[in-house]
Amino acid sequence: MTLRDAGWQRAYVGLGANLGDAHAALAAACCALQALAQTSWVGCSGVYRSAPIDSSGPDYLNAVAAIDTRLEPLVLLDALLDIEARHGRERPYRNAPRTLDLDLLCIADLRLDGPRLTLPHPRGHLRAFVLLPLAELAPGLLWPGQGPVETLLAQVVDQPIERLDRGLVLPRNAARSG
Known part of the structure; x- marks a missing residue:
């Protein structure tokens, strides 16, 4: 029996922050994801630093969770927006610096184009800060409609990104919810 047969689907969530204690915000977001109902924690990539794209402000810390x-x-999506709000996320203008940003990148191979949500994320396959942590977390993953994540990485080599030695420290007892 597959995950899908049992009603479960693998989802990838992009995590980012560039205001306040960004590292702590990413760790707290992972804990919040672990606590979601009807959800099982798979894991998280390492933490990466990248410059803002189409914006200004401090560098971002980024990761991807599965x-x-x-x-x-x-x-x-609503659960992710609630987690952002609980961490002080404000939206004063497009691409404003943020205390926490959670992007639903993809859910299995689902394709969706609605007024509130497009899956896969419409720009995720164009961003090194998505692709590099995703390739670390899920080697061989196919980005729906675009191909292997590792192949897509070759198209974003001009985007500066640095993997940090310091990963996210998560509590051991926050591992499963369902």
């Missing part, structure tokens, strides 16, 4: 979930896409 979860298995039974939540419908819009329910999962």
Whole structure:
């Protein structure tokens, strides 16, 4: 029996922050993802530093988390927006610096184009800060409609990104919810 047969689907969530204690915000976001109902924690990539794209402000810390979930896409999106809000996320203008940014990158091979959510994320395959942590977390992953993540990485080599030695420290007892 596959995950999908049991109603579970693998979802990837991009994590980013460039205001306040960004490292702590990413770790707290991972804990919040672990606590989601109908969701099972799979893991998280290392932490990367990258410059803002189409914006200004401090560098971002980024990571990608994987979860298995039974939540419908819009329910999962609302849960991510709630986590952002609980961490002080404000949206004063497009691409403003943020205390926490959670992007639903993809859910299995689902394709969706709606007013609130597009899957896979429409620019994820164009961003090194998505692709590099994703390739670390899920080697061989195919970005829906675009191909292997490792191949897509070759198209973003001009985007500066640095893997940090310091990974996220997560509590051991926050590993599973369901």
